[in-house]
Amino acid sequence: MIISRELTAKEKLKPLFDDPLKLPFGKNFTDHMFSMDHCGSGWQNPCIKPYQPLVLQPSANVFHYSQEVFEGQKAYRSPKNEILLFRPRENARRLNRSLQRLCMPEIPEEMFLEAECELLKIEERWVPGQKGASLYIRPTVIGTEAALGIKASSEYLFFIILSPVGPYFKEGFNPVSLWVSATYSRAGSGGTGEAKTGGNYAGSLLATREATQKGYSQVLWLDAGEHRYIEEVGAMNIFFVLGGKLVTPSLGGTILHGITRKSVLELAPELGLPVEERRIAIDEVIEGIHTGKLTEIFGAGTAAVISPVGKIAFQGSDHVINGNQTGPWAQKFFATLTGIQYGEIEDRHGWVFKVK
Ligand SMILES: *Cc1c(COP(=O)(O)O)cnc(C)c1O
Numbered sequence: 001m002i003i004s005r006e007l008t009a010k011e012k013l014k015p016l017f018d019d020p021l022k023l024p025f026g027k028n029f030t031d032h033m034f035s036m037d038h039c040g041s042g043w044q045n046p047c048i049k050p051y052q053p054l055v056l057q058p059s060a061n062v063f064h065y066s067q068e069v070f071e072g073q074k075a076y077r078s079p080k081n082e083i084l085l086f087r088p089r090e091n092a093r094r095l096n097r098s099l100q101r102l103c104m105p106e107i108p109e110e111m112f113l114e115a116e117c118e119l120l121k122i123e124e125r126w127v128p129g130q131k132g133a134s135l136y137i138r139p140t141v142i143g144t145e146a147a148l149g150i151k152a153s154s155e156y157l158f159f160i161i162l163s164p165v166g167p168y169f170k171e172g173f174n175p176v177s178l179w180v181s182a183t184y185s186r187a188g189s190g191g192t193g194e195a196k197t198g199g200n201y202a203g204s205l206l207a208t209r210e211a212t213q214k215g216y217s218q219v220l221w222l223d224a225g226e227h228r229y230i231e232e233v234g235a236m237n238i239f240f241v242l243g244g245k246l247v248t249p250s251l252g253g254t255i256l257h258g259i260t261r262k263s264v265l266e267l268a269p270e271l272g273l274p275v276e277e278r279r280i281a282i283d284e285v286i287e288g289i290h291t292g293k294l295t296e297i298f299g300a301g302t303a304a305v306i307s308p309v310g311k312i313a314f315q316g317s318d319h320v321i322n323g324n325q326t327g328p329w330a331q332k333f334f335a336t337l338t339g340i341q342y343g344e345i346e347d348r349h350g351w352v353f354k355v356k
Helices: 061-066 088-101 109-122 198-202 205-214 258-272 281-291 327-340
Strands: 032-038 044-048 068-069 075-076 083-086 133-143 156-165 174-181 216-224 230-233 239-243 245-249 275-278 294-301 307-315 317-320 352-354
Touching: 032 109, 044 109, 044 245, 061 133, 061 275, 068 198, 083 109, 083 133, 083 327, 088 109, 088 133, 109 156, 174 205, 216 281, 230 239, 230 245, 239 258, 239 281, 245 258, 258 275, 258 294, 258 307, 258 317, 258 327, 281 307, 281 317, 307 327, 327 352
Parallel strands: 174 216, 174 307, 245 275
Antiparallel strands: 032 044, 032 156, 068 133, 075 083, 075 133, 083 352, 133 156, 216 230, 239 245, 239 294, 294 307, 307 317
């Protein structure tokens, strides 16, 4: 792929931040972005240009019928000053599954990787050197055809923007509190829960607002059918250390195929923790907390990596897990995953991809 370049003059580049560990999530962007478009006959016009507003018609598909999918990844700086990605081919494949579900054109895996690598090489100075900080990558595809008929767009835009970020939770690596929604659900059977598409998040905002108004930080999502089985936590996958095993809901169409989830499931047996993917009812979780069979709960996703859960509000009472303290397994997975991602510990699985 020949990528055209329109780069900002050196003296006009934005200044870097003094303390990347204090950066908020996703509010600052680098100097450049990648973009290419699709008008029915394949992806074209790949270019790297200054980060800038998009010009779209108010009638563009994305504003009305929400053909939109995205990815979330991070670039890390290793102690040897390399720029590393974590399992980026998994993101390329998942993006294509999301695109298929939303009736949008796929992006060849190699093209996706090349676009990311070329942009990252230009924006290298934005990858922070402090552990805990990283450069968040947001590849996005939208339907851009200017037409109000309900059908798949005939035109698309793919862009990648980059945002230097500190650790996801301001509270640090401390347990979060969850609120079980009795009314709302995130995804239904046959719906788009498995796709990383904006509409899923728009639909989850009201429940999240209710949770935060009640003083909890995230929503614990149950299945849409029976409101009984656990699906996800906020925008993360969820894990339970239950009876000495690592238990997580099985993927059944409504749960996002998290790459952190997949990695935790591959690491656990090596660290001596057997895994089980199955349905888990909220009653089993509450009972486990009280009998002591359930010792830890944590969320897993790229942004926070591992997020321990200290408390669950269900049917009017709070249930505290592990004395509201981060447990040893959450700690272990966090240390192992971040160690691999930052190139500090040996990558025995071939998960790390060197950009440069
Ligand atoms: C992105 C996402 C995850 C986590 O996926 P990772 O690949 O681990 O970052 C989990 N659940 C939802 C709903 C998500 O959007």
